Amino acid sequence: MTAAVPLEAVLVVAGALFCIGLFGALSRRNLVGVLMGVELMLNAVNINLVAFWRYLEPRFITGQTFAIFIICVAAAEAAVGLAMVIAIYRNWLTVNADAVDSLKG
Amino acid sequence: MATVIQIIFGLIAALVVGAAVMVVTVRNVIHAALWLIACFFGVGALYLLLEAEFLAVVQVLVYVGAISILILFAIMLTRQVTGEGVRQLVGGWRLWLTAAISALLFAVAIVPTVISHSWNLPAPPGPPGTPEPLAGVAELGRAFVYEFLLQFQVAGVLLTVALIGAIVIAFEERARRRRVLTLAEEHELRKRLAQPPPVEAPVGEPAPAPRATPISEGEVQQ
Structure with a gap:
């Protein structure tokens, strides 16, 4: 793997995934769509960490440990975020991110 | 061998990026969630290719098995406003600004940095053919x-x-807990909500847009 595919190729794929996720998080009107974009961005970060581990420090385990902690935090974020989406839907009858603006000055 | 790995990597990269593009552009949110599952699978396959087997299993268990199901449940619980005909992306200049920011970040910042940086790759161990020291699950x-x-x-x-x-x-x-209204109750509620303009809504008109104000408790309940 390390001989056949250069590190740059993996990093470019991860960068593309991150930018697509950023676009989704910023342009979706649906709150669930925004969360999907955030999940894509977290996945891109994980690909980066695993690629750096595999190419640069294959004999230490730190890169994979980081990736597992990020997966853990992403799971917590998804659970709390989706619970908030459901709570917002219950009170406002909408999941449009533009319509929920009670805190807007 | 190297060519096979390159072909596999290309297919996985195409799957990941293509599925991600579908996630952010497709109109139906349910379809977006299903494309998200495909994208997570692709990322898991990439981990497998990078010889991080445990992470690949964790990816399938946590992302494909748990987070996708959570997202699908959230979509179904908010079903009335996530249907087919609803506009899903922001409109006009905001969409173009967002697309420009993402594309510029990729083309101007990420790719040139990644390509031009000289990575401190470790030297291959010994003669070709010797297995590389690789940290595993243990x-x-x-x-x-x-x-x-x-x-x-x-x-x-x-x-x-x-x-x-x-x-x-x-x-x-x-x-x-708000219970499901009967048809008569819903009609009554609509009439009450449409009080300021006393004109009766025509029959074929779609339901009024949801109001962006909290619903007080006594309003809906009997």
């Missing part, structure tokens, strides 16, 4: 109970707090 488990013990415990506490928080946020008391 080292991972040992790292979790020795080096990263504190972080491991903190992650456990974080997951517990997130679990409790999600339940507290999404919990609905029985007394406040």
Whole structure:
């Protein structure tokens, strides 16, 4: 793997995934769509960490440990975020991110 | 061998990027969630190709098995406003600004940096053919109970707090639970909401847009 595919190729794929996720998080009107974009961005970060581990420090385990902690935090974020989406839907009858603006000055 | 790996990597990269593009552009949110599952599978396959087997299994278990199902449930619980005909992306200049920011970040910042930076790749060990020293699942488990013990415990506490928080946020008391209205009640409610212009809504008109104000408790309940 390390001989056949250069590190740059993996990093470019991860960068593309991150930018697509950023676009989704910023342009979706649906709150669930925004969360999907955030999940894509977290996945891109994980690909980066695993690629750096595999190419640069294959004999230490730190890169994979980081990736597992990020997966853990992403799971917590998804659970709390989706619970908030459901709570917002219950009170406002909408999941449009533009319509929920009670805190807007 | 190298060509096979390159072809596999190209297919996986195409799957990941293509599925991600579908996630952010497709109109139906359910379809977006299904494309998200495909994208997670692609990322898991990429981990497998990078020889991180445990992470690939964790990716399939956590992302494909748990987070996707959570997202699908959230979509179905908010079904009335996530249907087919609803506009899903922001409109006009905001869409173009967002697309420009993402494309410029990729083309101007990420790719030139990645290409031009000289990575400090370690030298291949010995003559060609010798296996590379590679940390596996055993080292991972040992790292979790020795080096990263504190972080491991903190992650456990974080997951517990997130679990409790999600339940507290999404919990609905029985007394406040909004029951499904009958047709007559809904008609009555609509008439009351459309009071300021006293004109009766025509029959074929779609339901009024949801109001962006909290619904008080006594309004809907009988």
